[in-house]
Amino acid sequence: MTASEDKPKKSRQLKLDFPESVLTLETLSVTACNRTAIATLKRWPDWRMPALALVGGPKSGLTTAAAAWTEHAGGVLLSAKAFDKLSHKKLEKLASQPFAIDVAQDVRNEDNLLSAINLTARAGGSLLLTGNTAPAQWRVKLPDLASRLKSMTLVELAPPDDEMVSIRLKRAMKRRYLKLPSEVETYLLARIERSYIAIETFVENLHEMIDGREVTVPLSREVLDELDGTRPLFEDEDD
Numbered sequence: 001m002t003a004s005e006d007k008p009k010k011s012r013q014l015k016l017d018f019p020e021s022v023l024t025l026e027t028l029s030v031t032a033c034n035r036t037a038i039a040t041l042k043r044w045p046d047w048r049m050p051a052l053a054l055v056g057g058p059k060s061g062l063t064t065a066a067a068a069w070t071e072h073a074g075g076v077l078l079s080a081k082a083f084d085k086l087s088h089k090k091l092e093k094l095a096s097q098p099f100a101i102d103v104a105q106d107v108r109n110e111d112n113l114l115s116a117i118n119l120t121a122r123a124g125g126s127l128l129l130t131g132n133t134a135p136a137q138w139r140v141k142l143p144d145l146a147s148r149l150k151s152m153t154l155v156e157l158a159p160p161d162d163e164m165v166s167i168r169l170k171r172a173m174k175r176r177y178l179k180l181p182s183e184v185e186t187y188l189l190a191r192i193e194r195s196y197i198a199i200e201t202f203v204e205n206l207h208e209m210i211d212g213r214e215v216t217v218p219l220s221r222e223v224l225d226e227l228d229g230t231r232p233l234f235e236d237e238d239d
Contacts, residue, residue: 025068028061029171031163037155041069041128044098049153050120051127053104053135056157059196062130065157066100069128073098080106088115095119095127104129105138114145117152159194168196172203178215187217191224201227 025042028034037054040047056062070077075098078086083101086094091112107113120127129135135149160168166185169192173180192198206215206223213219 023064023068025072028065028068029164029167031161031167033158033161033164034061037157038065040155041065041072044069044073044126047126050125051117051129051148051152053152053154054128054130054157055132055134055154056130057132057159057196059200060157061196062132062157063102066102066128066130070098070100073126075099075126077102080104080108083107083112083116084109086112091115092119092123095125096123098126098128100128100130102130103132104135105131105133110140110142110145113140114142114148117145117148160196160199161194162189165189165192165194165199168199169203172200173206173215176203176207178203178207178210181215184215184217184220187220 025038028038030038037056040052041054054062054065056065067077069075076094077100080101080103083104084107086109095116101107101113101116104113116127119125129152131138134154135152138149140146140149166189169185169188170180188202192202202223205227206220209223209226210219
């Protein structure tokens with residue numbers, strides 16, 4: 001046996017990324033934290049309002065939910081930047097059909113946004129706005145637009161509950177070909193911050209730090225310590 005054969009082989013977990021399949025309203029993960037929001041999107045076209053705001057924190061799945069809704073409704077999804085550039089003629093055409101503006105708080109063309117809300121109401125269309133904060137909190141200069149935003153119905157993708165934390169951890173790790181052992185999942189559920197961005201940041205850093213190691217509690221603790229993002233519910237020195 002050669003010297004190289006004597007050396008124990010590390011179990012390597014491949015550090016690769018791959019895209020997720022496109023999700024629909026029927027295949028989105030639903031728990032208590034987003035059940036009302038997803039149910040409201042599914043109720044289209046039986047909305048009682050022409051415009052709806054979908055609110056959630058960074059990485060909460062706003063774009064995914066908006067894309068799923070436009071697929072469900074046969075509509076169009078626009079970024080804030082693309083929406084800013086639309087002519088009034090194109091706005092009139094959009095207003096008669098379902099369409100969504102993603103991260104609408106970043107819209108700079110206030111005239112376009114006001115027109116979109118008004119035209120949609122007149123034409124019988126449906127408008128979905130997504131944002132990280134409630135529309136009433138968006139900084140706008142036009143008084144009429146501010147009034148429309150303050151009165152807009154909204155639904156929320158709330159911070160993740162335990163079930164959603166588990167789902168999002170597994171999904172983020174799967175994208176990187178990493179496995180989540182049950183004991184690591186239990187450890188993280190007791191400590192990781194309840195936010196979508198904290199989950200994604202943890203997995204990104206784990207991916208960078210794994211260096212051929214298995215996903216274990218000590219490694220997870222190391223990653224959390226690096227992030228200084230632990231939120232312990234109890235102290236346990238025997239993990």
